[in-house]
Each structure stands twice: as C-alpha cells, then as structure tokens.
Amino acid sequence: MGSVEKWIKMPVIGPVLLLGYRYRTASGYIKQQRQRFRDWLWKSNETTNYTFNLEGWNERYLAAFLSEATNRPYEEIEGYLDEIRNDVALRSHIESKTAASDYVMMADPEVRLGKRIGWYALVRALKPQLVVETGVDKGLGTVVLAAALLKNRQDGFPGKVYGTDINPKAGYLLDGPYAEVGQVLYGDSIESLRGLTEPVDLFINDSDHSADYERREYEVIAEKLSPGAYILGDNAHATEELFRFCRATGRAFVFFREQPKNHWYPGGAISLGFFNKTS
Numbered sequence: 001m002g003s004v005e006k007w008i009k010m011p012v013i014g015p016v017l018l019l020g021y022r023y024r025t026a027s028g029y030i031k032q033q034r035q036r037f038r039d040w041l042w043k044s045n046e047t048t049n050y051t052f053n054l055e056g057w058n059e060r061y062l063a064a065f066l067s068e069a070t071n072r073p074y075e076e077i078e079g080y081l082d083e084i085r086n087d088v089a090l091r092s093h094i095e096s097k098t099a100a101s102d103y104v105m106m107a108d109p110e111v112r113l114g115k116r117i118g119w120y121a122l123v124r125a126l127k128p129q130l131v132v133e134t135g136v137d138k139g140l141g142t143v144v145l146a147a148a149l150l151k152n153r154q155d156g157f158p159g160k161v162y163g164t165d166i167n168p169k170a171g172y173l174l175d176g177p178y179a180e181v182g183q184v185l186y187g188d189s190i191e192s193l194r195g196l197t198e199p200v201d202l203f204i205n206d207s208d209h210s211a212d213y214e215r216r217e218y219e220v221i222a223e224k225l226s227p228g229a230y231i232l233g234d235n236a237h238a239t240e241e242l243f244r245f246c247r248a249t250g251r252a253f254v255f256f257r258e259q260p261k262n263h264w265y266p267g268g269a270i271s272l273g274f275f276n277k278t279s
C-alpha cells in the first residue's frame with residue numbers, strides 16, 4: 001500500500017484529506033435540490049399533499065411494476081397511462097373546480113397527478129366493482145379513480161368508488177360526471193369502513209398516516225375484501241404496516257417508489273398487497 005493510501009485509510013485524517021473532493025461531488029446533488037426548493041417556494045401555493053409529475057423513466061417503471069402485479073401485458077398498462085395523460089376533459093374539470101374552490105391557498109392551478117396515474121391504470125386493469133379510498137383531501141385521487149371507472153363502465157364493467165374523509169370540505173373535485181360513480185363518506189375513516197356492506201375489490205389507504213391508524217384500517221377492511229382484492233398502501237415509504245399485513249395474511253407485497261420531476265419532495269410510493277395467482 002502506498003503512503004497516500006495509508007493516510008487515507010486513517011480515521012479523521014482520511015476524511016480531512018478527501019474533504020474537497022467529497023464536498024464537490026456531494027454538493028452537486030444538494031445544489032440541485034436547493035434550486036428546486038427555491039423555485040417551489042416562489043411558484044407553488046401547496047402547503048401539504050404536494051403534487052408533481054413523475055420522471056419519464058419512473059412512469060415506465062410504474063407501467064412495468066403494474067404489469068407484473070396485475071399479470072397484464074406491459075403495453076396494456078402503458079395504454080391506460082396514455083389514456084389518463086391525454087384525458088383533456090378530466091384536466092379541465094380539475095382546473096375549473098380548483099379555481100372555484102375554498103382550498104385555493106393549498107392547491108396550484110396546474111394539474112399534476114404523480115402516482116395517481118398508476119391508481120388509474122390499476123382500476124382500468126382490474127375492473128373492480130367497488131374501490132374504497134380512505135382520505136380524499138381535495139379529491140384528486142378520487143376523481144382520477146372515478147375517471148377510470150367511467151371508462152370501465154363504457155367498456156361494460158360498471159363500478160363505483162367510496163372515498164372517506166374527516167374534513168367536511170374534502171372531496172370537492174368529485175363532482176359533475178365523476179360523481180355518478182363516486183361518493184365521499186364523511187367522518188372518521190375507520191367508522192366509515194365498519195359501515196361498508198359490499199365486498200371491496202380495491203382498497204386504498206391514504207388517510208391518517210400514523211402507523212397505528214393504518215394498521216387498524218387494514219384490520220377492519222380485511223373481512224370486507226373480495227377474494228381477489230388488491231390493497232394499495234400510500235404509506236409504505238414511511239411505515240411497514242402493509243408489508244406486515246401481507247406477510248401475516250399470505251399476500252404478495254410489492255413496492256414502487258415515485259421519482260418526482262423538478263420537485264424537492266423525495267416522492268411517495270405505491271405498495272400493493274394481493275394473493276399471487278401464480279404461486
């Protein structure tokens with residue numbers, strides 16, 4: 001070993017010798033994030049539930065992920081993603097409802113759907129009769145789910161979505177034609193889930209994101225799921241509750257991570273729990 005390598009291997013001395021090189025390489029990443037953060041501070045009104053688009057490669061990975069999880073061809077899933085990307089009526093509905101809403105301090109005029117395009121493709125692929133989404137906030141996910149259900153209905157597969165939210169002002173985007181296939185149940189989510197009487201084909205957890213509350217939602221919904229139901233967790237980047245539920249009930253568990261485009265937020269996730277037909 002040369003004398004420089006010997007010094008570099010030494011504690012404290014090594015990091016000090018490499019300081020300039022390491023500073024330059026790491027600060028490139030931080031500088032980019034800082035710029036995105038500054039842009040967002042000046043250009044966005046969002047205070048929570050940030051919206052963004054996904055990187056192109058991340059959308060293709062999402063299609064591959066959903067193709068594996070649903071056992072449908074990649075091209076079919078890509079077709080559904082194209083459908084939602086090009087849904088002009090949905091975009092203008094979201095824009096006009098956002099402009100007219102009381103939530104205006106918390107919502108930007110630009111429509112950015114992020115992982116919800118994956119929710120759309122999942123509903124198009126699975127053709128569920130009943131979707132339940134806990135925690136609707138403005139209703140962005142709910143209206144995307146409703147758009148998929150309207151397309152399914154055109155194709156001869158009717159279905160509906162129930163959203164839940166504790167906030168009586170939540171869900172304003174679920175309106176017009178989209179409200180034909182959806183409804184928000186106001187009140188505590190777990191109480192609303194207890195009241196469900198029909199089998200649930202797709203369950204989406206996105207309400208109170210504490211681990212304890214998330215676990216209790218899975219416990220309550222467990223007995224209401226149809227045999228081939230899918231569970232979508234929006235929180236698996238933060239808790240392991242869906243993973244644990246799937247391990248305990250013999251379900252497959254798969255995970256997709258969002259990569260936001262030009263946003264400082266590190267991204268959320270889609271995790272899925274389901275009985276794997278091939279195993």
Ligand SMILES: C[S@@+](CC[C@H](N)C(=O)[O-])C[C@H]1O[C@@H](n2cnc3c(N)ncnc32)[C@H](O)[C@@H]1O
Nearest residue numbers: 135136137140141165166167188189206207208
């Ligand atoms: C992350 S947001 C939901 C985002 C939404 N799914 C979307 O696609 O944009 C979480 C929502 O859960 C609601 N929430 C929090 N605790 C709740 C509870 N105990 N019962 C029902 N809703 C709750 C909040 O009011 C908030 O609107």
